Amino acid sequence: MSVYIPTPFRSFTGNRTHVEVEGRNVAELLSNLEAKFPGFRDLCCDDTGAIPAHINIYVNNKEIGALDGAATKLAEGDEVAVIPALAGGAETSSDGGTDGDDPSRYALTPERVTRYSRHLIMSQVGSVGQRKIFGAKVLIVGAGGLGSPAALYLALAGVGTLGLVDFDVVDMSNLQRQILHRTEDIGKRKVVSAEETIAAYNPDVRVVPHEEPLHSENALEIISQYDIVVNGADNFAARYLVNDACVFLKKPLVDGSILLFDGQATVYLPEKGCYRCLYPAPPPPGLVPSCAEAGVLGALCGTIGSIQATEVLKIILGIGEPLNGRLLLYDALSMEVRQVRVRRDPNCVVCGDNPTITELIDYDEFCGTPPAWNEA
């Protein structure tokens, strides 16, 4: 019968995903696996020969604990899968993302092994990386143009907890670009519409709605619950607020912005510069047009939002080179991508050597905008 071998065990099976092994029951199958691939049994049996709690063995998608354990009978054509669940405490406690959560949310069940198989087979992700993604908590500010694709790709990737900040309702004019919402959602609260869409795409994801404007009184409390923040806000007051809060809380901030055919994206890592190093002050209200005033190509949201999702996943996995210290400029009309340098400004009022702003301020006053943010 065919036995599914999980990624971390494949070094014992010559990198084969499925191996053919005989056995009248599970115990015999494990012995035969050991005979064929010496060392394999040590992976899925403890010193006494018992199957430890972190290993699940499935026969035709049923865990043998619910059958007859190691004595579970096998027949020709049965499909057996060996799935390491939480691989002990070390891995989960080190990624810090599973505190207080039900550990089964992070178990690589056969269904999840299939769902995330394209991740699991990559050496840069694998089962260890995929569990880091399960354990991650990402806050998305704005369930709109950028937040939609960012949230969707992070949900599909299996990010365990997705916080969404938005207090708006779905408007017909949103549907040209905001892929979390559909025609039938018009009039619905965006966080509700987003939660339904995400649940339909991937029930593994826990969505935490924050249906209130982010302001100086709640930003630190909300952002502190997350590991990484994605900024998809459409106004300068929110951008400076989220930036300052992330600096104070030492949270990575994955920033993106769009207008007309132009997109920008960058990552601010703690103590390596911030949005204020790039733009120390906002433009006076009305000088730089909003998307509502000037327009934006809907597909541009997908490009920049996907870049933001990619950067979040790289940070979670600790792979590659994060997009920090540089601002990526995407010109959809000429289809050109360029980068300019972003430096930490030692004179920055928030993250510089002698910061003068050490707590959140009144951002509407700072940006000269009315407290009720404009639709854009």
Next chain:
Amino acid sequence: MSIEVRVTSVLQSVLGAKSVQSDGGTVGELLEDVNARFPGFKAQITSPEGSLHRFVNIYINDEDIRYLESLATPVKEGDVLSILPALAGGASW
């Protein structure tokens, strides 16, 4: 010497194109030259006193001129000057 000056879509309404050729030996001279041909251009990126707005960044190639010699930064043949105002577009709130 002729230098390419690139702008993002917002400033294209002033220049009528996403890049123009400009003459000058420093960043400041390039901006003056562009302004002479496209009136109103400089008002978008500098204050009436002539200092660069803090929400506008100018780059020579990939380097922010704040970390060079600001408007006095010399330019050479083949350099590309980019003007990037802050952009806030994103969600619809």
